[in-house]
Amino acid sequence: PHLVNTYTNSSDLLLRHLHHSPTMFKIRTSKYRHVYCDPPKTEACHTGFRLSTVTGDQQYIKASSKYFAVALFGGGGQVYVGRHDRPGRFQAGHTPTLHGHSGAITDFEWNPFDDSMLATSSEDTTIKIWNIPEEWEPIDGSGSSKGGEDITESLVDLVGHSKKVSLIRFHPTANNVLASTGSDYTVKIWDIERAMEMSTFTDMQDLCQDIVWDYKGDNYATSCKDKAVRFVDARAASVTAKIEQAHDGVKGVKVCYMGETGKILTTGHSRQSGREVKIWDMSNLSKPIATEKIDTAAGVLMPMYDQDTNVIYLCGKGDGNIRTCEFEDKEPYFHKLNEGFRSTTALKGVCMVPKRSLDIMGCESVRLLKVTNEAGVQPLSFVVPRKSDAFQPDIFPNTASSIPAHSAEEWAAGSSKPPKTMSLNPATRGSENGGAKKQFKTVSSLSADLKTAQSRIKYLEEKLAAAGISTD
16 A cells, blocks of 8 residues: 555656646647658658759748659759659759749749649749649659650749749639749739739738748738738738737748638747747737747748648758647647657758648658758658558548639639548549649640641631632
8 A cells, every 4th residue: 555655646746747847849649649750761762953942941842742843953943843653863964854944943832733733933033834744754663864855835924023033822722823922022913824913912011931821712921021920811912910020030930820720820039049839819919829939949940730630840941850749729739749750861941742642541641851952852751650451530531632612713703712622531532633624835835726727727718719709
């Protein structure tokens, strides 16, 4: 009995100590608690390229469910488009690339409803829309470079910014709608199908560091060098709310909408140069409802938020490690998960691969692509350990599909819809890539069509003239 009492008293003391100890995140039971990521094998990585990591805090990599894109170092605005299923070594001068801008590439983005459509922005003030051909295979199945034709002709050119374009973001629910911002301190919303501006926001007053759409795409948020976060009605191009000073430090601020909760996450630095994460309530932006101190590292924190599972992957520029925590829409808001991913290889950029590309039956809950200086692009697979070989619906809820909820015209007219969703169960989901696509045509293909039509018209006019029928 004496031993039992001693054990109980010790446990009580330990629990009281843990309860009152300050921790970075609170720990709780969660189905994602033991999510882990093994170091990627060398043969699974994409290597050999010298990347262009221009000044700024961009991600430097973006992915669709089939491809990823990185900007290459050097002139001509070169972009390498790789396939997820074709890791291997890039060979400069041999491996085909995409290029067409006259200035350096500043950002790029994949259309969420078309895995083969890529938008690029540049210091040359333009945005170009590209199509990656179905047969695109710059690296073969053995990991070696394949020669081939470069992609040099864009589908659409969007011209309207007066200075370099720095960030671009596709709309999360409306088809072929794109947001762009640049050094002219404006945000433009584009209908890329008609190659025209839909709205222009001009009340920013400083350089934009981040721009994100909300869950339905009715509004977007911008963080700027003036430390303010502005919430903008995308159709009216007017500010609806504002955080005057999200973080006290001078480093870049990143923003993330937490699904439909009405909460906003921001990452930045404190006045003492410590990295921190804050949660804000859209109904009262006068002060954050939660603040978590992370560490004193200098790199900007990029939050990768999985809104299906509410897991946040905190990726710091220059960090080796990636932290994981779970968001809950009530105090204390943050819950620490496993150790995340630990590495000594510094991160230069990162992106999240769409869920449609994951190994669902292998319980791969998220895949991040990590850009490094020496090891190229590394795929980081975060896995939830499960003993069963069956589909796990509790860790794989329905996710955003590749079918748009509405057209650009419907959205501009006021349509407000959440993303269409799909099951991740391989037995029921089938294959999809947005269904029927709008077929864009390049200038050269249109010129060829016009030449064919003109020849046909000439032939018909000659036939009519021979029959004595006037065409006047």
